[in-house]
Amino acid sequence: MIYRDLYKDEHTVDMFSYGTVNDTNSKCLQIGPIWKGFRKPLAMITQSVQKNEDVTSSIIGDFGRWQLKISILMALxxxxxxxxxxxxxxxxxPQNFWCSKPLPFSKYSDEEWRRLSVPHVEEHPCLIFDPDLLAIDPFMDKTLIPLVPCKKFVYDTSVFKRTITSDWNLVCSxxxxxxxxxxxxxxxxxxxxxxxxxxxxxxxxxxxxxxxxxxxxxxxxxxxxxxxxxxxxxxxxxxxxxxxxxxxxxxxxxxxxxxxxxxxxxxxxxxxxxxxxxxxxxxxxxxxxxxxxxxxxxxxxxxxxxxxxxxxxxxxxxLLATGQTEKAAVILKKITRENKMQVSSKYIKRLINEHQPRxxxxxxxxxxxxxxxxxxxxxxxxxxxxxxxxxxxxxxxxxxxxxxxxxxxxxxxxxxxxxxxxxxxxxxxxxxxxxxxxxxxxxxxxxxxxxxxxxxxxxxxxxxxxxxxxxxxxxxxxxxxxxxxxxxxxxxxxxxxxxxxxxxxxxxxxxxxxxxxxxxxxxxxxxxxxxxxxxxxxxxxxxxxxxxxxxxxxxxxxxxxxxx
Incomplete structure (x- = not known):
């Protein structure tokens, strides 16, 4: 039995010599000159397929240059x-914020304004004392001044200059x-x-x-x-x-x-x-x-x-699982080249056809x-x-x-x-x-x-x-x-x-x-x-x-x- 298509690609007719099988039960074929880059003799591939029916790994190996490349690309x-x-x-x-200081309180510092306007029970200044009443007498009894929602906020930019919180005022309610x-x-x-x-x-x-x-x-x-x-x-x-x-x-x-x-x-x-x-x-x-x-x-x-x-x-x-054997054979052939493995396209197709599940x-x-x-x-x-x-x-x-x-x-x-x-x-x-x-x-x-x-x-x-x-x-x-x-x-x-x-x-x-x-x-x-x-x-x-x-x-x- 002649295994010419194992070693000969369609585009390299006279590249390799032919060999015959001396013992079909041997673990490796007795063949003529074998190209040094080819790592898997036919019997080894056939045994591997018969053992686990994994055609893909039997052709391209468990891990090679191509698998390394794809693995890195997917991990990235x-x-x-x-x-x-x-x-x-x-x-x-997390970003600190406070109510913007109205014009009548411009003479006060930001810290003084916050101390005057924010109730101490509030963790954040969502409510402040009514600034109109507060402007009359900033130090009057706060129990007499109602709380009102703040209309405009100021945000701490010491750590982050801009956040979605400050851009769209995603605070309070x-x-x-x-x-x-x-x-x-x-x-x-x-x-x-x-x-x-x-x-x-x-x-x-x-x-x-x-x-x-x-x-x-x-x-x-x-x-x-x-x-x-x-x-x-x-x-x-x-x-x-x-x-x-x-x-x-x-x-x-x-x-x-x-x-x-x-x-x-x-x-x-x-x-x-x-x-x-x-x-x-x-x-x-x-x-x-x-x-x-x-x-x-x-x-x-x-x-x-x-x-x-x-x-x-x-x-x-x-591709193999969905029956697209022609496309799979083309890609597998390219992978074997990248992995420095010499397997002909004819042999890849024949192996796929012999072991392809329905x-x-x-x-x-x-x-x-x-x-x-x-x-x-x-x-x-x-x-x-x-x-x-x-x-x-x-x-x-x-x-x-x-x-x-x-x-x-x-x-x-x-x-x-x-x-x-x-x-x-x-x-x-x-x-x-x-x-x-x-x-x-x-x-x-x-x-x-x-x-x-x-x-x-x-x-x-x-x-x-x-x-x-x-x-x-x-x-x-x-x-x-x-x-x-x-x-x-x-x-x-x-x-x-x-x-x-x-x-x-x-x-x-x-x-x-x-x-x-x-x-x-x-x-x-x-x-x-x-x-x-x-x-x-x-x-x-x-x-x-x-x-x-x-x-x-x-x-x-x-x-x-x-x-x-």
Whole structure:
């Protein structure tokens, strides 16, 4: 039997000699001269395909130059995702304000005016003593002067020159509008992950990803010049849709381009730039001190990702799963060249045709809830993501008090997140997904307990409480990438975007519940921490029924996912 097409490309007819098989049961073919750059003899490829039926990795390998490039490109997309999810911190930071001084009081200093006009029981000057009556006798009995709403406010610009609070007077009765921005962002991310996830599973990864990238850059730039709050909010929602879509698609691509041990490492490394993005954003905010300039700068940086159109091809795994074998063969051929592997196009097509599963339709998220085994996995993952999101967004407020400097606080949070992600790589490659998630959840829950047991004010700056808070946050930062990887491996290729975006939606919903949990401090100081402690221990029990996916091949269809 002659295997000429294994070594001979259509455009290089006389490049290689021919060889014949001497022993069909041998582990390597007995062939004539073999080109030095070719790393996988035919029998090795055939055995690999027969073993795990993963045609993609059998042709291009588990990890090479192309996989490294795509992995880095996808990880870098976590930078803008971090910027837009958390830049409300610098758009609407805590900012002192007071009522503008009327003309009759121009002879008084700002401090004297505030002392005369503001009732001492008011935390912020939303109401002042009637300035018309106060002008008659500034030192008259204040009980005789009614309180009236302030008509014009002055804002402290010592830290931030301009915020959305000062631009649109989002104080007093309008203060809730600052929280509306974050709610709109989170709802947009939720819907964006679902909509773009469905789109990516149906029409491919590349086009929806690029549309999301373009929308991110354009919407951020528009937000920086938007003069009206209501229109800004609509634009903010569109930006959130794109951010949610880019996040879910880039994560799925990072999983689909690698295999073997790299399928464990790369999706975890993919999460690391999120913390780095926080630090970068804090540096830009410190330098610019203006939310409009910051938003424009972030938009300009995000627009650079438009070059991905030339660097990121369609996912060959998705093409094969949807039966587009011709397109998949062309892309796989280009990848083998980039990975310095010499495999002919004819052989790639023949291997695909011999081992290609029948084409199936995208099952949709509802199919996971109606399937016997996937229903339990989907419900448990959804509950886990809700608890993780609630703990993350609620507990992050404890780290916000470090040093009292908002720029340092955000930077430290980002660094701690990165450290947690790095440790996750070493743990998850050794003990598997389920155990890793459990370990980090135990660390987080234990830190909550230590914080509850540690008395307040007993040490300088409450450093033991802050130490356990930092370790607890690192635990959550390690849980998130492990849970992302675990979720992605449990859902099949046809439906992976929809599945992952569906279960992670509950983390976004939890982020909207988090402010309500924090307000429970008014009932009992440590009540929020007590709730988070119970939730964190409960998460450990939710992981136990799930199967371990370490070293298991990625399922391509719902039927394969049901076999886990």
């Amino acid at each position: 997309l976590k930078l803008p995702i971090a910027w837009y999810q958390l830049n409300i911190i610098f758009m609407a930071p 309008k203060h809730w509008l600052t929280h509306m921005c974050q709610c709109v962002m989170m709802w947009g991310i939720v819907l964006g992950g679902i909509v773009f996830g469905i789109w990516a599973d149906k029409y491919g990864r590349q086009l929806p990803l690029m549309i999301g990238i373009v929308i991110q850059g354009v919407s951020s730039s528009i937000a920086s010049i938007m003069p009206w709050y209501s229109i800004f909010l609509i634009n903010w929602f569109i930006l959130a849709l794109a951010s949610g879509g880019v996040g879910i698609i880039s994560f799925v691509i990072s999983m689909e381009v690698v295999s073997g041990k790299w399928r464990t490492i790369i999706p975890v490394i993919y999460q690391l730039p999120f913390g780095i993005g926080n630090a970068i954003m804090a540096g830009l905010a410190y330098w610019l001190r203006d939310w409009r300039k910051l938003e424009f700068a972030l938009g300009a940086l995000s627009s650079l990702f438009i070059f991905y159109w030339f660097w990121v091809p369609e996912s060959p795994r998705w 084409t199936q339709q995208d099952p949709g998220f509802l199919a996971f809830l109606t399937s016997k085994r996937m229903r339990l996995k989907t419900v448990l993952l959804s509950m886990n993501w809700f608890c993780t999101g609630l703990a993350f967004y609620t507990f992050s407020q404890y780290l916000g008090s470090i040093g009292g400097n908002i720029f340092i606080a955000v930077s430290v949070t980002g660094i701690i997140s990165t450290i947690g992600g790095v440790t996750c790589i070493f743990i998850i490659t050794r003990v598997g997904r389920k155990t890793t998630v459990g370990i980090y959840q135990i660390v987080t829950a234990s830190c909550f307990v230590f914080i509850l047991l540690m008395p307040r004010g007993s040490y300088a700056n409450d450093w033991p409480r802050l130490l356990f808070a930092g370790i607890g946050f690192a635990g959550m930062a390690g849980t998130i990438p492990a849970l992302y990887l675990f979720s992605g491996e449990l859902f099949p290729t046809l439906g992976r975007n929809v599945g992952v975006s569906g279960v992670t939606t509950f983390a976004r919903i939890a982020s909207m519940v988090a402010p309500a949990v924090v307000t429970l401090e008014s009932l009992l100081v440590d009540l929020p921490l007590i709730i988070l402690t119970i939730i964190s221990f409960a998460q450990i029990l939710m992981v136990l029924p799930l199967p371990e996916t370490k070293d298991a091949p990625l399922p391509d269809t719902l039927e394969q996912a049901e076999q886990f």
